């Protein structure tokens with residue numbers, strides 16, 4: 001079994017109709033998990049307009065085909081689509097690390113900022129969403145899709161946390177989706193190194209089919225203004241760490257999907273140029289488009 005991923009939102013800011021959200025499923029399935037949910041409805045509408053999805057009301061697709069949400073961290077550009085669409089959504093589970101679930105409960109499903117559609121927190125609890133806390137370095141099976149999700153903690157601007165989700169299907173193939181993350185050196189952390197140690201064997205055995213990782217800013221962004229994000233240079237530094245745990249041949253042609261570009265000014269073109277000009281491990285950079293399937 002191979003994977004298909006439908007990007008519903010690809011940017012890391014500004015364009016509120018196109019913010020981090022990726023639907024993942026087995027190639028033959030129409031039952032998706034959402035990896036972040038910054039934009040839902042607008043991305044589904046684009047996918048329907050370009051015939052990537054059959055035409056129906058986007059809210060029907062959200063109700064019937066998105067089976068669970070895995071949220072990397074509670075920043076608005078990763079949850080706004082879920083909150084906005086919650087009144088029309090169906091019953092399902094929102095998964096995240098403890099700090100993420102607490103924040104969603106406290107800051108969004110609070111009755112003050114939005115109705116409490118969850119099953120915890122401020123009464124009355126409408127109970128549409130089961131808020132489920134994931135443990136780092138452990139796996140669950142998402143019951144509606146059969147996909148195994150393994151959770152790793154990331155650092156996103158000390159002391160804030162984010163999450164990487166390793167999605168594994170019944171054929172033991174995987175894709176890795178990282179939420180926002182800074183580089184270990186800048187974050188004074190070992191989170192990425194720990195993640196690389198865990199996935200290195202999957203790369204050498206060719207079981208890891210793609211990595212989704214952020215590059216928010218171009219190389220000109222000063223370290224003190226990174227706010228827990230990567231640049232092309234820092235991503236290549238992290239890939240060097242991963243390469244030491246695998247081997248140069250293992251990274252060659254590995255699809256690396258670049259997420260969360262902040263689209264200010266010429267940044268998207270600059271980031272693409274910087275990545276294409278410097279690709280020491282000969283990975284396959286992929287620049288996703290809203291509403292267009294990626295297959296792995």
Ligand SMILES: Nc1ncnc2c1ncn2[C@@H]1O[C@@H]2COP(=O)(O)O[C@H]2[C@H]1O
Pocket residue numbers: 012013075077180227228
């Ligand atoms: N100290 C700061 N000063 C200005 N902007 C910030 C600061 N910290 C975070 N941000 C912005 O807030 C945004 C929250 O989402 P992001 O992490 O994608 O990107 C972050 C930056 O754009």
